[in-house]
Each structure stands twice: as structure tokens, then as C-alpha cells.
């Protein structure tokens with residue numbers, strides 16, 4: 001049993017039902033999707049790709065993205081969907097780390113050939129069309145024999161060590177996530193539609209699985225991204241949409257509803273369920289969202305290492321404003337999802353009393369198999385099956401978890417994780433830079449902005465523009481500092497560690 005069976009099952013039961021849409025236009029029925037993915041699987045096999053081989057996806061959202069994912073699983077391959085905003089150099093590092101053989105791209109994201117890749121296919125090319133050409137009988141193309149414990153999705157997450165780590169997500173992890181979605185987050189019916197406004201390479205794409213389980217429709221907006229007016233119109237045209245959105249995107253949808261003077265009933269025509277997570281949602285923001293758009297929100301907390309499965313703050317909790325602890329609840333990230341246990345522990349993994357802040361640990365079938373080729377990091381992250389999330393939180397007597405702080409230094413800007421160490425390492429390579437410390441600065445629109453404190457080498461004359469150009473050449477645009485502050489020394493403790501809390505305090509006091 002693998003994720004590929006989910007497609008086979010739908011193709012048997014409802015071959016003619018719409019499955020993938022581009023905007024409002026039909027791209028594939030379940031039968032066509034299976035015929036194309038099966039076609040791709042057989043051609044990948046003919047080309048010599050073996051079960052367990054890695055294939056990278058470095059592309060913007062595209063209807064063929066889903067056909068490729070399921071084609072890879074049909075052939076027993078490991079999909080490596082990477083963030084389309086990464087710098088090609090970062091993607092090449094990932095490709096080398098996991099030994100990826102082929103890559104599917106879109107030319108806007110990857111205009112040049114990537115190094116160390118055997119074959120790079122543009123999703124919009126004739127070559128891709130030929131690889132995805134439907135076979136007459138998809139059921140005649142055998143599904144690769146894979147185990148539920150085999151890796152399906154290699155999810156690269158930046159580590160605090162500065163280099164990304166490949167989270168091995170197994171078919172079981174993702175199946176667990178998919179089944180749990182229907183119980184904890186939102187039951188899905190066949191006529192429902194999930195829209196991929198956020199990147200398919202991340203949580204939004206992972207939610208394709210529960211929607212395929214229910215035979216729902218998968219919609220890639222014509223713009224390929226987040227255009228609030230387009231999403232409202234699309235929902236009105238094809239029926240209410242469900243989506244996963246970072247809090248920043250939720251804010252933009254609410255702005256749009258206000259601008260169009262829509263009532264919650266109007267919003268219900270466009271949106272069934274909006275699942276938010278990935279970054280903090282402030283109480284005033286979710287209250288405004290509920291007021292403007294109605295009770296169609298659910299919050300989840302998870303991380304790449306336990307994808308989309310951690311806690312959930314349900315639609316009912318968010319609507320229950322008469323509850324005596326309502327404000328505390330909507331400020332929380334909810335209760336443990338059904339497939340996992342969640343605890344708050346001290347550094348030794350011992351339970352802390354209710355209300356005390358400690359590290360959030362999670363155990364269950366959604367927890368990753370480990371980091372790719374990195375047993376040391378795996379041993380630190382998972383102990384006795386418990387995933388140490390690096391997030392800090394506190395539990396209340398009813399099981400509601402409040403996130404107090406993320407793993408201290410992580411910066412989340414517009415829903416994207418930025419690891420300061422990676423930016424610091426890049427800046428340390430810039431000529432004239434002696435020392436650097438990168439921290440997040442609160443920002444009303446993006447959540448946080450990246451700020452770099454820089455100490456120059458004696459006599460060096462380095463401009464902000466030069467550092468910006470250096471970052472542009474080395475790392476993804478969204479990770480670049482928005483602001484540089486030149487200082488003569490960094491504050492440090494007795495062990496020589498930079499005191500980032502002090503730097504953050506300087507930012508808020510200026």
C-alpha cells in the first residue's frame with residue numbers, strides 16, 4: 001500500500017469525475033490523471049530509474065506537478081519537491097545531497113540547467129507532454145512494490161546548522177496525515193475543491209493527499225499563486241474552495257473581502273475552509289478574519305518533521321466565543337491531533353507541570369523516519385520515537401497548547417522559514433566582514449523582517465549595497481536582510497556566544 005494506490009482507487013471508482021483544474025478549466029479527470037501518471041511511471045522505469053531513486057521538483061505550482069508526483073510514486077521513486085524561491089545553487093546542493101537523478105522544473109523558476117542532474121524537464125515542454133502521455137490502460141502498469149515505511153517525499157528544511165536537512169517522509173507518515181485531516185481538520189466530500197495558492201512543494205501540496213482520498217477536485221489557480229481577487233472569483237465560479245494559507249495570506253484574503261464589501265455569506269460562496277498555520281496568527285487578526293469571513297477557519301501546528309500533524313484549533317473552538325477561556329483558546333494552537341501525542345518537556349524529556357513552558361515533543365505515525373543521510377541529526381531530533389520540535393510551549397488543563405516561542409532564532413517572514421545561521425554564513429564570506437549576527441525584527445505585514453548586525457574588518461569600507469549584492473548571488477531573495485546595522489562589536493556572553501536576545505531588544509527599543 002502506498003500513496004499511489006490512492007490515485008488508482010479513485011481512477012477505478014470515478015474515472016470521469018473532475019480531478020485537476022487549471023483555474024476553472026478541467027485539466028484531468030481521475031481516469032486521465034491515472035493514465036498520465038501511469039504513463040510517466042512506465043517511461044521512468046524504461047529510462048532506468050529504480051524504486052527509491054530521487055527525482056527533484058523545482059517548479060511553480062502547475063497542474064502537471066500533481067501528475068508528476070503521483071507518477072513518481074507509481075514508479076516507487078522518492079519525490080523531492082523544493083521551494084521554488086530557492087537560489088539555484090541551494091537547489092544544486094540539495095540535488096547533490098540526496099543524489100537526485102532527474103528534475104522537473106518550470107522555466108520561470110529554473111531558466112538554466114542545474115548542475116549534477118541527468119535530465120531536466122520543463123513541465124510545460126513537449127518532452128514533459130510525451131513523458132506524461134496517457135497509457136490506454138493505467139491498471140496494466142504495475143505499481144512499484146513499496147512498503148509503507150519507505151520514503152515518499154524528501155522535504156528539505158533548513159537546519160540551524162545552516163545546511164538544509166532532508167526530512168524523510170514515508171508513505172505511512174503521509175497516509176496518517178491524510179486520514180487525520182478528515183477527522184481533525186475538515187471532513188472532505190467528493191465535490192469539494194482544494195486550491196493551491198501556497199506552494200505545492202510545502203504544506204499546501206501535502207494536503208493534496210486527503211483531498212485525493214475523498215475524490216475531491218485539485219485546483220491550480222491560473223496565476224499559479226496568491227491573487228485574492230482571483231481566488232474569490234474562482235470559488236464563486238466552481239464552488240467553495242478549501243486551502244492552506246500562512247497567516248500573511250489569510251490577512252490578504254480578509255483585506256479583499258473588506259474591499260469588496262462582502263458579507264460572511266458572500267465569502268461562504270468562495271471558501272469552504274481556510275486552514276492556517278506555519279507562523280503565529282495574532283488574536284486580533286483571527287478575530288477580524290472570523291468577523292469578516294465567517295467561521296471557516298481551522299488552525300494547525302506542525303513542522304516538516306511531522307508534516308501538518310501536531311495540534312489543531314478547530315472551527316468549532318474558533319467559533320465558540322461564549323466559552324469563558326475563548327481568548328486564551330484562540331491565542332493557542334489547539335489540542336493534539338488524533339494521530340499523535342503531544343507533551344511539553346524539560347531538556348531531559350521529562351513532563352513539565354501544566355502551564356510551564358518547555359519544549360514541545362510529538363510522537364505518532366506522522367513523525368518522520370529521520371533525516372536523509374544524517375543519523376547524528378536524527379538522533380538529536382527523535383528520541384524513543386518522540387520528536388523534539390525545538391518549539392517552546394505550555395499546555396493547559398484541557399490540553400490546549402500555547403506556542404510561547406519558536407526554536408529561539410528561527411525567523412519567519414511571510415510564512416517562510418529563514419534560518420539566521422545560513423544568512424550569517426553567507427555574509428561572513430563577503431569581503432570586509434568580520435562578524436555578523438542575524439535576527440528577526442517584528443513587522444506588521446510580514447511577521448518578521450531579517451536584520452543583520454555587521455562588524456567590519458578594521459579599515460574595511462563595505463556598503464549595504466555590496467552586502468545585498470553578495471546575498472543575491474548566494475541565497476534566495478527572501479532570505480536577504482532587509483536592513484543592515486553596522487556595529488563595532490557584537491554583545492557576547494562569557495562563552496563567547498552572541499546574545500541575540502540583546503540584539504532583538506535593541507531593535508524593539510529603537
Ligand code: AMP
Nearest residue numbers: 277278279280300301302303304391406
Ligand atoms: P516547517 O517545518 O517549514 O513547516 O516550519 C515549522 C515551524 O513553523 C514550526 O516548528 C513552528 O515554529 C512554526 N509553526 C508551525 N505552525 C505554527 C502555528 N500554527 N503557529 C505558529 N507557528 C507555527
